[in-house]
Amino acid sequence: MSQDRLPPPELEACLVRLRPSSQKGGTIIVEDVTDLATHERRLCDPDGYRPRFCPTCRETTLHVHDYRERVLRAEPGRPTIETVRHECISCEAIWQILPLFLARCLWRTWPVVERTMTGAAAQADEGSRRWPKVPERTQRRWRARWLRPARFVAQVLTSCGEATWAAAAGTLAPAATCAELVAACVRATMTAAGMALAVVAALVFRLQASVRLM
Numbered sequence: 001m002s003q004d005r006l007p008p009p010e011l012e013a014c015l016v017r018l019r020p021s022s023q024k025g026g027t028i029i030v031e032d033v034t035d036l037a038t039h040e041r042r043l044c045d046p047d048g049y050r051p052r053f054c055p056t057c058r059e060t061t062l063h064v065h066d067y068r069e070r071v072l073r074a075e076p077g078r079p080t081i082e083t084v085r086h087e088c089i090s091c092e093a094i095w096q097i098l099p100l101f102l103a104r105c106l107w108r109t110w111p112v113v114e115r116t117m118t119g120a121a122a123q124a125d126e127g128s129r130r131w132p133k134v135p136e137r138t139q140r141r142w143r144a145r146w147l148r149p150a151r152f153v154a155q156v157l158t159s160c161g162e163a164t165w166a167a168a169a170g171t172l173a174p175a176a177t178c179a180e181l182v183a184a185c186v187r188a189t190m191t192a193a194g195m196a197l198a199v200v201a202a203l204v205f206r207l208q209a210s211v212r213l214m
């Protein structure tokens, strides 16, 4: 059986969703959960990941709907991660709750994607044996996104109302790539290496859920 269970996505079609999702609920990215240990602690606590209110109808009572296991490909550690979904008692919307470090559409964590894109994966450092190799075809797909013009994503940041992000986007040349946009955001916000893609992707998702950074 093929390693890739899903067909490779069309570049533009998957990075920008043109129609609003017909599904009730959606994804909430919890931006202060940056590592697996914190994620597992929050998962064990029944209230750890419970949204304070339903983003659709503002109802404040949500129950755990289920726990789901997601496959992670090419992780240095365990190849799966458990996530929780909550259901709103009023509108029945179901919200999947994801930690910041999980790349929601890429079957990976963001540190793995960032490590692959920034070239750190090529370094023969001590830890490289613990980081399985990302297949060439996947790397090519990611690289096309990483090096695509950032204009559209930059517009999202420019209009976000947060001065730091808007200023970072404002420093970019018109032909700047997403890689340069992420670098500018890292400089502006002093984000730690390894979490830069995670932080920018979460911000783009929060501002404009229909647009994907990668």
Ligand SMILES: [Zn+2]
Pocket: 054, 055, 056, 057, 058, 059, 088, 089, 090, 091, 092, 093
């Ligand atoms: Zn609701």
